[in-house]
Amino acid sequence: MEEKILTKDFGVKNLFEIEVYLKQGGYKAVEKALTRMKPAEILEEVKKANLRGRGGAGFPAGVKWGFVPQNVGRPKYLCVNADEGEPGTFKDRYIMTHNPHLLIEGIIITSYCVGIHQAFIYIRGEYEAIAQRLERGIGEAGKKGYLGSNILGSGFDLDIVVHRGAGAYICGEETALLESLEGKRGHPRLKPPFPASVGLFQCPTVINNVETLANVPFIILHGAEWFVSRGLPKDGGTRIFGVSGMVKKPGIYELPLGTSLKRIIFDLAGGMKDGKKLKAVIPGGMSAPLLKADEIDIPMDFDSLVQVGSMLGSAAVIVIDEETPILEVLRSVAKFYSHESCGQCTPCRIGTSWVYKIVQRIARGQGEKDDIDTIIRLAENIKGKTLCPMGDAAALPILSICRKFRDELEACLAG
Amino acid sequence: MAKFFIDDRAVEVKEGTTILRAAEEVGIPIPHFCYHPAFAPEGSCRMCLVEIEGLPKLELACSTVVREGMKVHTKSPRVIEARQAVLEFLLAEHPLDCPICDKAGECKLQDYFEAYGLFESQFKEVKERRDKKVPISKNLILDRERCILCTRCVRFLDEITATRDAGVLHRGIHSEIGIYESEFIDNNYAGNLAELCPVGAITDTDFRFKTRTWFLEKKASICPLCSRGCNILIDWLPGFPRIPTTQRVFRIRARENPDVNKFWICDFGRYGYRYLDEDRQEKILLKKGGKDTELSWEKARLYLVEKIKSLLFMKKRSRLAVILHTWLTNEELFLAHKIFRQGLGLENIYIVDPPAGKGDGFLLTEERTPNSRGAREIGFSAVPLDLESLATTTDILLLFGSFLESRFSLADIQRAFDRIRTKVLLTPHKSGLDGLVDIVIPTLLVAEKEGSLTNVAGRVQTFTPALDNGGGLPEWKILLELAKELRVNYKYFWQLDSPLAVRREMAREIPFFK
Numbered sequence: 001m002e003e004k005i006l007t008k009d010f011g012v013k014n015l016f017e018i019e020v021y022l023k024q025g026g027y028k029a030v031e032k033a034l035t036r037m038k039p040a041e042i043l044e045e046v047k048k049a050n051l052r053g054r055g056g057a058g059f060p061a062g063v064k065w066g067f068v069p070q071n072v073g074r075p076k077y078l079c080v081n082a083d084e085g086e087p088g089t090f091k092d093r094y095i096m097t098h099n100p101h102l103l104i105e106g107i108i109i110t111s112y113c114v115g116i117h118q119a120f121i122y123i124r125g126e127y128e129a130i131a132q133r134l135e136r137g138i139g140e141a142g143k144k145g146y147l148g149s150n151i152l153g154s155g156f157d158l159d160i161v162v163h164r165g166a167g168a169y170i171c172g173e174e175t176a177l178l179e180s181l182e183g184k185r186g187h188p189r190l191k192p193p194f195p196a197s198v199g200l201f202q203c204p205t206v207i208n209n210v211e212t213l214a215n216v217p218f219i220i221l222h223g224a225e226w227f228v229s230r231g232l233p234k235d236g237g238t239r240i241f242g243v244s245g246m247v248k249k250p251g252i253y254e255l256p257l258g259t260s261l262k263r264i265i266f267d268l269a270g271g272m273k274d275g276k277k278l279k280a281v282i283p284g285g286m287s288a289p290l291l292k293a294d295e296i297d298i299p300m301d302f303d304s305l306v307q308v309g310s311m312l313g314s315a316a317v318i319v320i321d322e323e324t325p326i327l328e329v330l331r332s333v334a335k336f337y338s339h340e341s342c343g344q345c346t347p348c349r350i351g352t353s354w355v356y357k358i359v360q361r362i363a364r365g366q367g368e369k370d371d372i373d374t375i376i377r378l379a380e381n382i383k384g385k386t387l388c389p390m391g392d393a394a395a396l397p398i399l400s401i402c403r404k405f406r407d408e409l410e411a412c413l414a415g
Numbered sequence: 416m417a418k419f420f421i422d423d424r425a426v427e428v429k430e431g432t433t434i435l436r437a438a439e440e441v442g443i444p445i446p447h448f449c450y451h452p453a454f455a456p457e458g459s460c461r462m463c464l465v466e467i468e469g470l471p472k473l474e475l476a477c478s479t480v481v482r483e484g485m486k487v488h489t490k491s492p493r494v495i496e497a498r499q500a501v502l503e504f505l506l507a508e509h510p511l512d513c514p515i516c517d518k519a520g521e522c523k524l525q526d527y528f529e530a531y532g533l534f535e536s537q538f539k540e541v542k543e544r545r546d547k548k549v550p551i552s553k554n555l556i557l558d559r560e561r562c563i564l565c566t567r568c569v570r571f572l573d574e575i576t577a578t579r580d581a582g583v584l585h586r587g588i589h590s591e592i593g594i595y596e597s598e599f600i601d602n603n604y605a606g607n608l609a610e611l612c613p614v615g616a617i618t619d620t621d622f623r624f625k626t627r628t629w630f631l632e633k634k635a636s637i638c639p640l641c642s643r644g645c646n647i648l649i650d651w652l653p654g655f656p657r658i659p660t661t662q663r664v665f666r667i668r669a670r671e672n673p674d675v676n677k678f679w680i681c682d683f684g685r686y687g688y689r690y691l692d693e694d695r696q697e698k699i700l701l702k703k704g705g706k707d708t709e710l711s712w713e714k715a716r717l718y719l720v721e722k723i724k725s726l727l728f729m730k731k732r733s734r735l736a737v738i739l740h741t742w743l744t745n746e747e748l749f750l751a752h753k754i755f756r757q758g759l760g761l762e763n764i765y766i767v768d769p770p771a772g773k774g775d776g777f778l779l780t781e782e783r784t785p786n787s788r789g790a791r792e793i794g795f796s797a798v799p800l801d802l803e804s805l806a807t808t809t810d811i812l813l814l815f816g817s818f819l820e821s822r823f824s825l826a827d828i829q830r831a832f833d834r835i836r837t838k839v840l841l842t843p844h845k846s847g848l849d850g851l852v853d854i855v856i857p858t859l860l861v862a863e864k865e866g867s868l869t870n871v872a873g874r875v876q877t878f879t880p881a882l883d884n885g886g887g888l889p890e891w892k893i894l895l896e897l898a899k900e901l902r903v904n905y906k907y908f909w910q911l912d913s914p915l916a917v918r919r920e921m922a923r924e925i926p927f928f929k
Contacts, residue, residue, distance in 0.1 A: 168586065185583065190458045190478055343564065343583070343590035345459045350504040353588035357540035374537060381500035384472045385461050 005218050005230060005238050006211065007254040010098045016133055018140040021101040027146055029217030033109045034154040037220070042113040046216065048224035050236040054091075055081055055172075055209030056285060056313045057389075058302050061216075065114050065206055067196035074203040078116045079181065080107060082123040082210050083165055083172035086285035087336060088316035091240040092210035094252050096123075096130045099214075100137035106213030108146060108158055109220055114206055117157045122177050125164045135162050169340035173388050174207040176342065187344045188388035211240060231257040235301050239312070243269045245319030246276050258299045265296065265319055276321035280405070284313025286333060287393035289400030290320075309400070326405040327363060327412050333401065334359045337394035345387040351378050352394050367413035376402050419485040434487055435463055435476035445489055446498060446527045448613045449565040450477040453678050454574060460565055462527070464497045465489050473497055498531040507538040508588070509614075510547075510560040518615030520628035524563070545591060551581070552600035554620050554686070555608055559591045562616035568592060568608050575679065576602050576777075592616075603775045606685040607678075610668055621686055622666050626652060634881035635670055637868055638684040639742055639785040639861040643778045644870030645669070645676035645684055649691075649862055649881045663882065664691045664862075675874060681779045694845040695885055696857030703853070712888060715856055720900045722811055722837050727759075727901075736763035736809040738800070740816040741784040743890055744866030745875065745928065746917040748786065748793050750894040756794070758903035763808060765800045766790060769821045780871050785861065789869030792927045806831035812838045815858075815890065817846035825851070843887060857887035864889045866914045875928065877918075891917065 014020045021027070033042055047062030068076060080103070084092045096103060107119050123131045138160050141147045149157045163181055165171050171180045175189035178200050199205025215237050219227045228236040235257045241264055244250045248270030255264065261283060265271070272278055278293040283300065289310045291298075298304050302312045320329060338356040343349045355378050358371050376399060383395040402409060418427045421438055428437040433456065438445050448460035456478035464473040468486035473493060488494060505524060513519050545559035564583065569592065572580045580600045584593040594600060600608075609619040631650040638645045650666040667688050669680040699715045701708045710718070726735055737755050739748065755761045774781040802823060805812070812835050819828055825847045832838055838852040843860050861868070863884045867877040891914055898908040911917055921928040 190456070190475075338587060341587035343585075343587045346461050346501050346504050346563070349564070349588055349590065350508050353543075354504070354507055354538065354540065361540065368539070370537075381504070385464060385497055385500060387458055387461070 003230065004254045006095065006099075006102070006214050006240060007252065010094070015098055016100050016137060018101060018137065018144060021099075022144075026101055027105060027141075027144075029220040030105050030108050030146055031152060033220050034112055034152050034156055039113045039115065042109065042220065045224045046113070046219055049219045049227040050224075050231075050234055051212065051215055051219065051227070052235055052302065053209055054211035054215075054239065054314070056086060056287065056311075058312060061208060061212055064196060064208075065110070067194065068114050068204045068206060069197060070115060072204060075118060076114060076116045077200040077203055077205045078107060078111050078114070078119040079174075079177060079200060079205060079207045080119065080121040080210060080213060081172060081174065081177060081207055082121050082127070083169075083177065084124055084127070084210075085169035085172040085340075086287060086314045086316060088244055088282060088285050088318040089242055089314040090244075091242045091252050091315070093127060093130055094240070095210055095214050096127070096134060100134050101141065102214050102217065103134075103210055104137055104141050104146070104160065106216040107160060108151070109216050110206065110208065110213055111158050112154075112156050116206065117159070119158065119160045120181060120200075121160060121162045122171070122181055123162060123164055124172075125166050128164070131162050131164055138162065168342070169336075170342040170388075170390060173390060176388070177207065178205065185342075187342050188390070190387065232301055234303070239300070239315045241300070242314075242316045243319065244316070246273045246321040246324075247271065247319050248273050255300075257301045258304075261291075261296045261298055261300050261317070264300065264317060269317075269319075272319070272321060276323060278319065279322045279324065279326070280320045280329070282316070282318040282320070282397070284311050285316040286318070286336065286397060287311075288313045289396045290329075290404065292404050325412075326401060326408045327359070330398065330401050330409065331356075331359045331363055333394075333397050337390070337398075341390070341394075342388075345391070347382040348386045348391045348394065351382040351391075354378055355394075355398060362409075362412050365414055369410075369413055371413060372402055372406060372409050417481050417483045417485075419481045419483065419487065421487045422489055428481055432481050433477060434465060434474075434479050434481055434485075437481050438476065438487075438489065443489055445476045446523075446531060447477055448523055448563060449567065451567055451570075451611065451678075454567070454570045457566060457570070460501065460563070462498060462501045464494065464501075466491045466494050495531065498527070499534060502528055502532045503534065503537075505563050506532075506536065508543050509563070510542065512558075512561060512615065516561065516615035517618045517623055517628075518612075522615060523613035543588060550599070551594050551617070552605040552608075554682075555600065555605055556618050556620060556623070557592060558616050558618065561614050562592055563614055564590055564592070565613060566592075567611045567613070568617060571604075571608060571611055572600065575607075576604050578602050603681045603683060603779060604679060604777070606682045607669065607680070619666075626665055631665060633668070635878065636862045636881040637785065637876050637878045638667070638680060639868070640684045640687050640783060641772075641778075641780045642782040642785055642787050642871040643676065643780050644785055644868055644874065644876050645680045645778060646672040646876070647680055647684065649688070651882055662692050664688050675870065675872075675876070676778055679778065681775065681777070683779055690844070691860060691862055691882065695887075696843060696845055696855060697886060699857065700855045701853070702850075702855070710854075712856075715854060716893075716896055716900060718854065719839060719897065723897075723901060726811055731810065732759055733762060734808060734810040735759065735761055735813070736765070736805060736811070737761060737813045738765045738767050738815060738819065739790075739795070740766060740768050740818050741786040741790045742768075742816060742861065743786060743790075744861070744864065744914065745786065745789045745793065745869055745921065746866045746914040747890040747894060748790050748795065749917060749921050749925075750891060750898070752793050752795065753907075754894060754898045754901075754903050758898065759901075763805070764795070765798055765805075766795055767800055767816070767818050767822055769818050782871065785868045785870070788871060788873060789867075789875075792869060792873075792925065793921075802827055802831040806834040810836045813841070814838060814848070814852065815841050817842045817844050817848050820846050820848055841890065841893065856893070857885075858893070859884050859887045859889045863887070864891075864914075866891065867918060873927075 051061045052058045168186045170176045171186040176186040180186040195205045231237045241253045280290045282290045334356040338352040341348045379395040379398045382391045447463040449457040463476040465476045466488040547558045549557040551557045569581045633648045638647045648668040651664045654660045699710045768784045771781045832851045840852040841856045862881045
C-alpha cells in the first residue's frame with residue numbers, strides 16, 4: 001500500500017479545525033521554515049524536490065519561484081489557483097474541504113520563501129462552501145499567530161484573501177486569473193512578459209495550484225530527497241488522481257507518480273462498473289488527448305504520457321465505456337470549449353463554435369461525408385495559433401477523438 | 416541597433432522595434448486587424464503570425480521584438496496557411512454584406528482575402544445572428560454581425576479619448592461590442608471610430624449609402640477649421656460624364672502626422688466639410704444700378720486698378736482700407752503685408768475672423784481659423800475694427816472673406832458701407848454681404864489652393880490643391896496681379912509667379928519662415 005502524503009490525515013474528523021490540525025502535527029513546517037530556515041534554503045529544497053505544478057502545465061515550482069526578481073520596489077504577490085475548472089478534476093476541492101490548513105501552511109512557506117506579503121486564493125465561485133471553510137481557516141490561523149504581522153516572531157508578515165471567481169473556465173489560466181482578480185474581464189494576457197516578472201497589478205507574481213502548494217510543508221519537514229523518493233527522480237512526490245466515469249469506485253486516489261494507468265482503473269478503482277467494457281480513457285482532464293482501451297498500459301507521469309501524445313495534466317482520469325457513443329463524448333468536449341472560450345482571439349472564438357455547430361448537426365442526423373475532415377482541419381487551425389493554451393486544450397482532445405474513433409464517427413454521418 | 420533577417424533580407428532596426436514595424440520599414444506588409452500604431456499590441460486577431468527560425472510555434476509580428484540574428488519568414492507555407500486559417504474563421508461568421516456595406520473598397524477583410532485567401536467557403540452551419548443597426552453615437556451605427564472583435568474601438572475610447580464608452584460584452588462566440596445603454600458616445604472624436612474599424616462594423620451615417628469608395632478621389636489637404644492644422648484627406652467625387660453629382664466632397668478623413676494630429680481628426684473638422692460645396696460664389700459680378708453684370712477677371716482687375724490708382728493720384732491713399740482674415744495662407748498674408756503695409760504704406764489694415772469657440776483640450780483649438788499664427792509672424796497685429804471709423808475714413812474697401820457678417824449685424828454693416836464709395840468683396844462664399852458691395856470676386860478655399868499655413872504650435876505646413884477650383888481665383892494670384900498692375904515695387908513682384916516663389920522670399924525676409 002503506497003504511503004500517502006497529502007491525504008494521509010483525510011480520515012481525521014474535523015481536520016479543518018485548527019485545534020485538530022495542530023494535534024496532528026500541523027504548522028510544524030511553518031515553524032521550521034520561518035524560524036530555522038532562510039528563504040534561499042527553502043528555494044533550494046523545493047528545487048531539489050522536483051515539485052512540478054499539479055494544475056496541468058507541470059512547470060517545476062522551484063524554478064518558477066526563482067524567476068521572481070527580488071528588490072524591484074514593487075510588492076510581490078502569490079495567487080493560489082483554486083479555480084479547478086478542468087473537467088474531471090476534483091482533487092483540489094478535497095484538499096481544501098478536508099485539510100484547508102495544509103494549504104494555508106503551504107501558502108505561508110511559499111510566501112516566506114519568495115518574499116511575498118499578500119496572497120490571494122482565487123477559488124471558483126461554485127465552491128462557495130469551500131471558500132467559507134478557507135476563510136474560517138485563515139481566521140483561525142491568524143488568531144494563532146500564523147498569519148498577520150511578525151509571524152512567530154520571524155519579522156515576516158502575510159495576509160491571505162479569498163477571492164471568488166464568477167464561473168469561467170478560462171480564469172483558471174494564470175493570466176486570465178490575474179485579470180479577473182484585478183476586476184477585469186478574464187482575458188488571458190500575451191506572454192512574455194510572464195507573471196513572475198509582470199503579474200498582478202503589474203507586480204511580480206507567483207501562481208501555483210492548490211495541490212502543488214499543499215506539498216510544500218512535507219518537503220520542508222522531510223526534505224527534498226524524501227520527496228523525490230516518493231515519486232520519480234525528475235518528478236517528486238505523489239499525485240492525487242481523480243477517477244470518474246464508469247468505474248466501480250470513482251474518487252480520489254493519492255499515488256506515486258509513475259503508477260500504471262491500468263492499475264488505477266482496474267485495481268484501485270475497482271474496474272468497470274456493471275460489467276461494461278472499456279472504450280477509452282481521458283488520462284489528465286478533458287484537455288488531455290484520450291487513449292484507447294489498448295493504450296492504457298502506461299505509467300502515469302509527465303514524460304510517459306507526452307510520449308504517447310497525451311498529457312498528465314490535472315491527473316483526472318475519466319473512464320469511458322463501450323456503450324457511450326463517441327459522438328456524445330465529442331459533443332461534450334466541443335460544447336464545453338465553445339461555451340468557455342473567452343472570445344478574445346479569432347481561432348478559438350470562432351473555431352470552437354464552428355466545431356460544435358458541426359457536431360450538433362451530425363447529432364441531428366445531418367452529418368455529411370467531409371464533416372470529420374473539416375473538424376480535423378479546423379482543430380489543426382486552432383492548434384498553436386491562439387493567444388493562450390486553451391486553444392490547444394480544445395484542439396488536441398478533438399483531434400484525438402476524431403483520429404482514434406474515426407470509424408465510429410463516420411458511421412454517424414448521413415451521406 | 417539590431418540586425419535581423421526578414422524573408423532572407425538583412426535589415427537593421429532600432430532596439431525594441433517589433434517585427435511588424437520593422438517589416439513595414441522595409442516595405443514588407445504583414446496583414447493585421449487588431450494592431451494599430453496608436454495602441455500597444457493586442458495580439459488577439461492572430462493575423463500577423465510569422466515564422467521565426469528556431470521557434471516551434473508561429474509568433475505574432477505585432478508584439479515580438481526583433482532580436483539580433485533573428486530570422487523571420489513572412490511568406491513560408493506555414494504562414495500562408497495560418498493567414499488562411501484566420502481569414503477562414505473570420506469569414507465563417509461574417510455576413511455577406513459587401514454589396515450593401517460602406518466599407519467595401521477599403522475593408523481589410525476584403526483586401527486580405529484578395530491577397531491571402533481566395534478559397535471557397537466550407538462553412539455549412541447557420542451563422543450567428545446579431546443586431547445590425549445599433550446606434551452608438553449621433554453619427555455612428557454598429558453592426559454586430561460584421562464586427563470581428565478587434566477591439567480597436569474599445570481601446571480608442573479607453574486610451575485616446577479616455578471616455579471609456581465601449582466594452583466587450585458576454586463571452587466566446589457571443590462576444591459583442593457594446594456601450595452603456597442609453598449613454599451614447601458623445602465626444603468630439605467619435606468619428607475616428609468609423610475610420611479605425613477595419614471592417615464595416617462601425618459606419619458613419621454621414622457617409623452611409625451615399626457613394627462607393629472607388630468612385631472617390633482622395634487628396635491630401637490641411638483642415639482650416641481651427642488653428643491645429645490637422646492633416647486630412649478629402650474624398651471627393653470627380654463626377655461622371657453627363658450625370659450631375661449632388662455633392663463634390665463626400666468625406667474628410669484623417670491623415671497621419673505624428674507631429675500634429677497623430678492619427679486623428681476631431682468631429683468638428685470631420686463633419687464640417689459642407690462649406691467646400693455649399694453657397695459658393697460662382698461668378699465675378701459687378702453690381703451697378705440694381706443689375707448684376709458678369710465680368711471677366713481682366714475686366715474686374717482693370718476696374719479695381721483704376722479705382723485704386725485714382726485714389727493714389729489724388730494723394731488720398733490713406734482712404735484705401737483692407738480687411739483680411741486668417742484663412743488666408745502665409746503667402747497671401749505676406750503679399751498683403753508687402754503690398755498694402757510696406758508698399759502702399761496703408762494704415763487701415765484690419766483682420767476680421769470668425770469668432771473663437773471652445774477648445775477641447777486635444778486637437779480643436781479656440782481659434783477657428785488656420786493661420787492666425789502666420790498672420791502674427793508676418794507682422795499683422797490685432798487691430799479692433801470700428802465700423803463707424805471705417806465708414807468715415809474709407810473711400811475704397813478691399814474686403815477679403817465674409818466673416819464681417821459673423822461679427823456685426825447686416826444693418827450696421829450696411830449703414831457703414833453706404834458711406835464708403837467703393838466696396839470690393841473677395842470671398843469664396845455667398846453671404847448677406849453680397850448685396851452690400853459693388854463687386855464680388857469669387858476666391859478659393861484652402862482645399863483648392865496651393866500654399867502654406869502656420870498652425871498654433873508654429874508649424875508651417877505646405878499643401879497643394881486637393882479639389883479642382885470651381886472657377887474662383889486664389890487670393891495670392893489676385894494680389895500679385897494687383898501689385899504688378901499698380902506698379903507697387905514692380906521689380907520685386909514681377910519675378911514672383913507662384914506660392915513657392917513667394918515662400919522663398921518669405922524665408923529670405925522673415926527668420927521664422929526659414
